[in-house]
Amino acid sequence: MLNPCDSGFLDALDAALPARTLRPAEERYLREPRGRYLGQAGAVACPASTAEVATIVKAAQAARVGVVPYGGGTGLVGGQVMSAGPAPLILSLERMNRVRAVEPAGNVMVAEAGCILADVQTAAADVDRLFPLSLGSEGSARIGGLLGTNAGGTGVLRWGNMRDLTLGLEVVLADGSVLHGLKRLRKNNMGYDLRHLMIGSEGTLGVVTAASLRLFQRPARTGAAMLVVPSPEAALKLLALAQARLGEGISGFELMAGQGPRFVAEVLPQVRQPFAQVPDWMVLIDLGLIAALDPVVELEALFEAAAEDGLVSDGVIASNEAQRAQFWALREAIPEANRLIGAVASHDVSVPLAAIPAFIERATAALAALGDMRINCFGHVGDGNLHFNIFPAQGRDRAEYEPIRAQVIETVHDLVAGFDGSVSAEHGIGRLKTGDLERYGDPVALAVMRQIKAALDPRGILNPGAVLRSEVRGGRRARVAPTHPRSRARPCLFGEGRAGGERVGVFAAR
Amino acid sequence: MLNPCDSGFLDALDAALPARTLRPAEERYLREPRGRYLGQAGAVACPASTAEVATIVKAAQAARVGVVPYGGGTGLVGGQVMSAGPAPLILSLERMNRVRAVEPAGNVMVAEAGCILADVQTAAADVDRLFPLSLGSEGSARIGGLLGTNAGGTGVLRWGNMRDLTLGLEVVLADGSVLHGLKRLRKNNMGYDLRHLMIGSEGTLGVVTAASLRLFQRPARTGAAMLVVPSPEAALKLLALAQARLGEGISGFELMAGQGPRFVAEVLPQVRQPFAQVPDWMVLIDLGLIAALDPVVELEALFEAAAEDGLVSDGVIASNEAQRAQFWALREAIPEANRLIGAVASHDVSVPLAAIPAFIERATAALAALGDMRINCFGHVGDGNLHFNIFPAQGRDRAEYEPIRAQVIETVHDLVAGFDGSVSAEHGIGRLKTGDLERYGDPVALAVMRQIKAALDPRGILNPGAVLRSEVRGGRRARVAPTHPRSRARPCLFGEGRAGGERVGVFAAR
Numbered sequence A, B: 001m002l003n004p005c006d007s008g009f010l011d012a013l014d015a016a017l018p019a020r021t022l023r024p025a026e027e028r029y030l031r032e033p034r035g036r037y038l039g040q041a042g043a044v045a046c047p048a049s050t051a052e053v054a055t056i057v058k059a060a061q062a063a064r065v066g067v068v069p070y071g072g073g074t075g076l077v078g079g080q081v082m083s084a085g086p087a088p089l090i091l092s093l094e095r096m097n098r099v100r101a102v103e104p105a106g107n108v109m110v111a112e113a114g115c116i117l118a119d120v121q122t123a124a125a126d127v128d129r130l131f132p133l134s135l136g137s138e139g140s141a142r143i144g145g146l147l148g149t150n151a152g153g154t155g156v157l158r159w160g161n162m163r164d165l166t167l168g169l170e171v172v173l174a175d176g177s178v179l180h181g182l183k184r185l186r187k188n189n190m191g192y193d194l195r196h197l198m199i200g201s202e203g204t205l206g207v208v209t210a211a212s213l214r215l216f217q218r219p220a221r222t223g224a225a226m227l228v229v230p231s232p233e234a235a236l237k238l239l240a241l242a243q244a245r246l247g248e249g250i251s252g253f254e255l256m257a258g259q260g261p262r263f264v265a266e267v268l269p270q271v272r273q274p275f276a277q278v279p280d281w282m283v284l285i286d287l288g289l290i291a292a293l294d295p296v297v298e299l300e301a302l303f304e305a306a307a308e309d310g311l312v313s314d315g316v317i318a319s320n321e322a323q324r325a326q327f328w329a330l331r332e333a334i335p336e337a338n339r340l341i342g343a344v345a346s347h348d349v350s351v352p353l354a355a356i357p358a359f360i361e362r363a364t365a366a367l368a369a370l371g372d373m374r375i376n377c378f379g380h381v382g383d384g385n386l387h388f389n390i391f392p393a394q395g396r397d398r399a400e401y402e403p404i405r406a407q408v409i410e411t412v413h414d415l416v417a418g419f420d421g422s423v424s425a426e427h428g429i430g431r432l433k434t435g436d437l438e439r440y441g442d443p444v445a446l447a448v449m450r451q452i453k454a455a456l457d458p459r460g461i462l463n464p465g466a467v468l469r470s471e472v473r474g475g476r477r478a479r480v481a482p483t484h485p486r487s488r489a490r491p492c493l494f495g496e497g498r499a500g501g502e503r504v505g506v507f508a509a510r
Helices: A007-015 A051-065 A117-125 A143-148 A194-198 A232-249 A259-267 A295-308 A321-341 A351-372 A397-418 A434-440 A444-457 B007-014 B050-061 B117-125 B143-148 B194-198 B232-251 B259-267 B295-308 B321-341 B353-370 B396-416 B434-440 B443-456
Strands: A041-045 A065-072 A090-093 A099-103 A108-112 A166-173 A178-181 A207-214 A221-230 A250-257 A281-287 A312-319 A348-350 A373-380 A385-392 B044-046 B066-068 B091-094 B097-103 B110-111 B164-170 B180-181 B207-214 B221-228 B250-257 B283-291 B314-319 B348-349 B371-380 B387-393
Touching: A007 A051, A007 A143, A041 A194, A051 A065, A051 A090, A051 A166, A051 A207, A065 A143, A065 A207, A099 A117, A099 B143, A108 A117, A108 B434, A143 A207, A166 A194, A166 B097, A178 A194, A194 B194, A194 B443, A221 A295, A221 A321, A232 A250, A232 A281, A232 A295, A232 A351, A232 B232, A250 A321, A259 A321, A259 B044, A281 A295, A281 A321, A295 A312, A312 B232, A321 A373, A321 A385, A348 A397, A351 A373, A351 A385, A351 A397, A385 A397, A397 A434, A444 B180, A444 B194, A444 B321, A444 B443, B007 B066, B050 B066, B050 B091, B050 B164, B050 B207, B066 B207, B097 B117, B117 B143, B143 B207, B164 B194, B180 B194, B221 B295, B221 B321, B232 B250, B232 B283, B232 B295, B232 B353, B250 B259, B259 B321, B259 B371, B283 B295, B283 B443, B295 B314, B321 B371, B321 B387, B348 B396, B353 B371, B353 B396, B387 B396, B396 B434
Parallel strands: A041 A090, A065 A090, B044 B091, B066 B091
Antiparallel strands: A099 A108, A108 A207, A166 A178, A166 A207, A221 A281, A221 A312, A250 A281, A250 A373, A348 A385, A373 A385, B097 B110, B110 B207, B164 B180, B164 B207, B221 B283, B221 B314, B250 B283, B250 B371, B348 B387, B371 B387
């Protein structure tokens, strides 16, 4: 069992650290972005160096105090907040925000975990390079959190997710030892790849303190178009056509149902809309081309070819960077509009590319059978990743949907599982989806995860209850067994879980 | 301790498997490509299904018999052969060679571990797609071995190594349980990434039985050029210039010292040489472009721009696919020529890109101080990966170099380490480089690897002695400790290792 982060622990730790490293747990560290959830903590530690992180983690391990690593606080699955169990210490990397090195010739940067993504992008641009990870929260999200959740975003189609952009890591392990793995190598086969084990482990196996990141040539010319497509199926065919014509020149390919722009028009009327009449489906295609190719010419030719195949019916091509930025502003306004409208349930799912049209069709039909709801489906369709978010019917309140919310989520997730998809495409498991991991994940994989957690963090101090539920530790651990039956239990989406377990709290709002 | 794979074990196993699954250990399973090494085994198991693999591994675990997973037998670090300790069972995946599914619309293929790489490339081409992994042994190497070693090759610059090309895995674990992870998703953040833990673990954590692999659009137009560069530094500048002009259109960028083509001329005179006088340094640049770009035009323009900057002095541009194939035939003849000449020592190293010229210069000088040797330096310079191979001076025999061989290797590897490079860029650790991993690897990382091995394969039956030396298991395991000193021991390159340990045998020939 863990002990609370109490004054005895804090007094001893304070003596081992520079003044003002330990701070009161202000409320901003305890709230998560969707706004209904409040965590708890004994204090916030803000170390300025890897050695200080090691001191903190080592002390926490000795005292059996939970440590919640904290980046920008933008995570959407509660990985950064702990609402139940003994109060943890929040370990914020915010002061470790140095770019340690930038090597444009080697296309690599070494950045500390507390660096904000936008600052990393800027540091790359300052040497005429691109760090291509891009997502809505890039002005707040920090490298450590992006690594913890293997963040995705709009550039994955071309450049991959955070995992693919990382060459090496420096990590403080549960016992305070420091894994020095800041290699700047594209090829390195020196034993097991611990970098990829740490990335996506959401701070439960170690605390990332720095990373070496891949940089890229900046595309010489950029362009964008908003194209009206008759269906998601047509969007996929348009993507294949675009890839055949332009290869890796396609930097982004975002599908949007009309509901998204309509929500934006309703609550964010200052955002410009490309079409007078919002179409049912549209695609934002973004290009980054070499100097020899003109984006406008290529987009016009693509539009003509696609129109001949019946894949597009209308479109707007950006004639300058300002227009391109407007297109992206609309796309990026959708999550904020969703927040203002207020979702019944949100889903971050992926399915094999070819299954996207069938998934959207069947999920829409299944939800219609449950009640009158509005669906806002949008996302990184080139990656098979959709944000399939459910809202009250016009004029109705989301409180009315409380009785069916669990059923809504289960309906969507069961369909995703039926298509061999993932119920956490890019947001991670956090504390919100531990039940989903148990229900939909491979039971053998889950058992291996528990074995690894037990081996690397035997006292369970690192981000307790994230990814893997804490209660299973201690006697009830699933074993790897060849005949392990696939769980048939109902999903435990909101900590309603097993008897005797640590309840995860009030993660009701997605 | 492990038990030998003896007749008692084999008789019991035979009864549990279809007839002829167990076979005598023919010599071809016991030899490794560089030809001086002979392994041992009680038998070879050739299962036809994942269930049979599970039966075999489960029985081996129960009987504490070592299992050596076997792919195409092309590995260069002895991961597939075991010369000492109790005789293991070789587990060859050769009969599991089905392509289970090909989905061109989703750009994914599911292939069993026994599929030969060339067959996977062909299966992709049959649906107008590309599986881009490409290396000299592609006619023999199998998917399981390529995953085990995280194989690289010539396409890494553009498409990544085996790790980057894999979406999911099916793996039989040490207890015979089956990890069902054949996802076909580009984005999937459902807990710890066990796929990447298995890839590169060389069969020591599980036996891969199938993989879902990424496919790509085939470039519409291809082209190639052999360009004479004044120095490795100029080659790197040429690469940057080429990337700035052509972006991801560069599919390959191989550096070759003149020694390689001269060896080829000596022992493989039938291979065509592009230059009458072999230059000191040349680059093979390979393009895969969209239909709108003409490779010959782009290569001519690149040559002109590079010549203006003094980066190239001569060159040949392929005017058709046959000429392009000739260029590649020369590049691919180099390893065979090396084998025929007979190396003193071979090195598969990587350093940060910017360090390549300094590494080559300093390594060349340091070796000159040791004796009269010929150096053949070639490799995937865009990935920072060089094969830096050492040969006897003209007219001398490699036996004469026996007394200094260990010093040659240590000199090269110490320099690599000094540049923060890797002494195993793409070949893996196997049994040849376990000492290098201990000497040059991060000690904390090594301790974590041992913890993971102990957790996932507690009896140590999976590929015993590969990656991690077996003798350390059982009482002498390194612990993760914050003050763990970096080992200062001499390198144990050839199993000369620690007292009381299991000797790795006669891995003298690289």
